[in-house]
Structures are given as structure tokens and as C-alpha cells.
Amino acid sequence: MATTTQAQRGAVLLTGAAGGIGAATIRRLDALGFQVFAGVRKSSDGERLQRDISVRITPVLLDITDDASIAQAAEIVTRAVGETGLVGLVNNAGIIVEGPVELVPIEEVRKQFEVNVIGHIAVTQAFLPLLRKARGRIINIGAPTGLVSFPYLGMLSASKAALESVTDALRSELRSFGISVSLIEPGAMQTEIFQKSAASSQQVRQQLSGELLQLYAPALAAVAKTSASQQLENPDVVVAAIVQALTSRSPKTRYFAGRGTRMIAVLRLLPDRARDGLLLRALGIANTQPVS
Template sequence: MSKSWGPTSPAGRTVLITGASSGLGEACALHLARTGFHALAGVRRPEDGERLRVAATGRLTSVIIDVTDEKSVQAALQKVTELTGGTGLWGLVNNAGIAVTAPLECVPMELLHRQFDVNVIGHLQVVQGFLPLLRAGAGRIVNISSGVGNVALPYLGAYAAAQFAKEALSDTLRRELVPQRIPVVVIQPGAVLTPLWDKMSDEGNRALNSVPKPVQELYRHSFQQFMKDNETSARTSRTTPDDVARVVFRALIAKRPKTRYTVGRDATGARVLARLLPDRAIDRILGGIVTPAR
């Protein structure tokens, strides 16, 4: 008789989602609670947790966690251990993240450190802390990455570097955890309109304005056009946070999840580009982004 790979029931299973205060994390926490999981919404402020609890139509509990703070992660681990008892965790959804947007020549080092602290180091810190609970619950890890984890765009170099690093961590974790039967899944969303876009624009303009004016003028026109075009793409994108949440749900209930899921045509296209085209061809496709003002 062939082995069945049907879906796993979410009933009685607990999933922790980091970065659940807004955007993709909020959509994931609410969707997972609505579909039968006990969703642990990782937030940094109690008021965000209370807002999510009120909005949830299923079982949702907030957990205070700052992925960049070791003491915060340990306190969250203690709370989750108490909440789950001996059942452990079914899923850890690593979603917390920021996006630094600016020409690489203009990115302040403290901002680059922050990019990696949140999107890479913080994620691994959470994984290291919660792996014992995942082992106890025969659980899995779901890392939210990006289509930019396939192709590095101009002016998204810092963010892309962090996403590439997260992809590498995910591949290594997946291979190291095979003997322990803990699947590691990557979700690669394309452009999705979330509050992250406003933060990206503000930080990018501050970074650009921090360098000498002659350097600013080398990038200002094309950078501002890039930000405008990408915001338009996000606003007109058919991909929504709920679309991403549904794919996360699929990755959590699949008995044999894929190693990667793309969400949105642009994310799928980026993955195809990275696989099929040589670097120079991709450079030509993306070259128009950095065309200077005439």
C-alpha cells in the first residue's frame, strides 16, 4: 500500500509567528487561528497583542518577543513552554523583518547591522531557542523570505543580502535537521502592500540624505523613481497578505511540504530568472532601474 501524504489537521497544534504586529505576520496569525491552530502571535508591544486577540476569530495568544534581544527570546521561550506543556510546538513561522532600501554607497553601517540583526541573526536566535519545543512537537520551521532572495535588485542590496543569507540558513538548517525529521520551508512572497513600504521609503530617504550632496545627486532621481515604481507595483499587486497566510497554512498542514513556495507572479518570475538567465542578461533587464536623469 502506498503511503498517504494527505494534510495534517491543525486541531490541537500550536504555531508561533514572529513579527505578528502588522503586515504578513498579522495576516498569518489571524488566518492560522481562524483555521484551527492555536496561534501564538509574537509581538513587541502588549497593545498589539491585545488588538490581535480581539480581532481573532479562533484561538490566539500574544507572546512578547523581540528577536534581536536574547533575554526577550528566552522569556518568550519560557512562556511558550508553559503554554504548550509537554506537547511542544507544531510550527515556528519566522516572519519578523525590516527592509533597508537605499543605494549601497549610502547605507549607514548601523542600518546594515540592524538589517542583519533582525532578518538573519534574530531568526537564527529564535530557531536555536525553540528547536527543543519543535522536536517535542514533531514540528517544522517556516521562514518567510522574499522574491528578492533570488535576484538582488538595485537599491535593495542590504535587504537582498539579508534575504540571501536567510535562504542559505534555511538550506543548511533543512539539511542538518533531516535526521531529526524537522522540515524547513521557505516562503518567498513577491510585492505585497504592507506598512513596511512606508518605513522603507522613510529610511531610504534618510540614508540618501546622510551622504554628501554630490553622492546624493548620483542616485536621487533613479532611486526616487525606483521607490515610486515599487510602491505602485505593491499597490496594484494582486498578491495580498492573506494570500501569503494561506500558503503558510498549506506549508504547515502538508505532511510532505515543499522546500520552497513562491507567492505572486513576480516572485515566481524572479526565481525563474535566477535559474535560467546568466548574470549579464539579468543585468540588462534590471539596468533601466538605475538610468540617471537626462
């Protein structure tokens, strides 16, 4: 049951709640008095959130790539909130698929889009009736790579660019219902997603032929070295942007969260080849040559 304060603040559903930005956001929303529904893929993750953060949190089993799971989650939340609806939906779940476009297996490409794009659309469709009741807000978690495509992160960039377009369309389409739509653009954060993507990328590379992989070996090594030296930021900067998008009287359409994220957006104003050169130098691969 929601407390009086939670009833006043309203109910929010957040996907990808198990760790990183998701768990940090849930902690903050609970402290602010929201009724929080935490979308998790495993019951043990929900139990951990209740144990580590608050028993007030309501875990909801939710796999955003599974239609039946989404429908069941929507039914559970609908029974809980009734006619009051949802004041917020935070589409936070996401994955990173790394690698040269030539080498990324097509099944990994499909997985990237299923989670980062199609899953968000499916969840939004399922929960829009509840958002409409409360004139709620939708917050999508994008990335600066959705504005400027990065070498060796082409699949991530493509999925985030697609999410940018979906967010823009939703913002216009839902305006008449009083539903605001915001996009958060986080930089590189201190979360497990980067470790998971690196491990997944390593597994994929082990399945490739040595000759094909060798073509990209110098560039991949340079990118890995640059990434290892990158200074990651505290997820709290993203949490603050999410909270602002949920609570501000006039929420922004886009929030840049983290150092350098605005500068990445400015890069898209440059001529294509000038932008390419800057990105290659920043990644340490401007002078790498394939092994012959």
C-alpha cells in the same frame, strides 16, 4: 487554556505578528483551530490582536534582536505547551533597508542582518527543543530578492540570500528529527513594511551630504517612480502558502507566493550582464545618468 480543537491542531509561534502578513496569518491559523502564540514587541499590539481577531490568541512579547527577550518568550511558551511542544514556528519578522550600497549607513546594514538573519537563527535555536518534541515545522519568510539581488535593495537581497542558505542547512540538519523546513518567497504585498522602509530610507537620505546623494538622485527618482506604480498583492496569497507549509502531508521546500515571483527566480539562470540589463530596465534606470 487551549480548547480541545486547538490541542488537536497543536501550537504555533509566529514572529512579527503585529500587522500585515503576520496578523493575517494569525487570523487564519486561529480559525483553523491552532493554538497561536503571537510574537509582538509591544503589549498594546497583543491586546489589539486579541480584540480584533480572537481572545484565544496568546500574545508573547518577543524582540528577535534581544537574547533576553527570546529566552523569556521561550520560557513562557514552554510552560504553556509542556511536553506537547510546537507543531510550527513561523519566522515572519523582517525589515527592508533601501538605498545604494555606497550610501547605506553601516548601522542600518547591521540592523538589516540582525532582524532578517541573526534574529531568525536565534529564535529557531531557542524553540527547536519544542519543535523536536512535536516533530514540528519551520517556515521562514524569504523573498525573491534572496535569489536575485536587486539594485538599491542590495542589503535586503543580501540578508534574504543569507536566510536562503540558513534554511537549506536547517532542512538537511533537522531531517533526521522529522522537522520539515520550508521557505516562503512572497512578492510585493499590501502591507505596511514598504511604507516603513520608504520612510526610513528618506530619513537616512536627509543625513547624507547633498553632493553624495546627488550622484544617485536620477536613479533613486526613477526607482521611486517605478515602485509607486507597482501593483501590490493581497497578503492572503502568502497566508495560504504558510498554511499549506504547516498542514500539507508533504510540505514543499519552497513556496512562491504572488505574481512574477517564479520569473524572478528564473532570472538567476541568465548570464550576469543580461540579468543586470533586464533588472535595470524593469526598474526604469537603464538610461539614467548621474548628475555631474
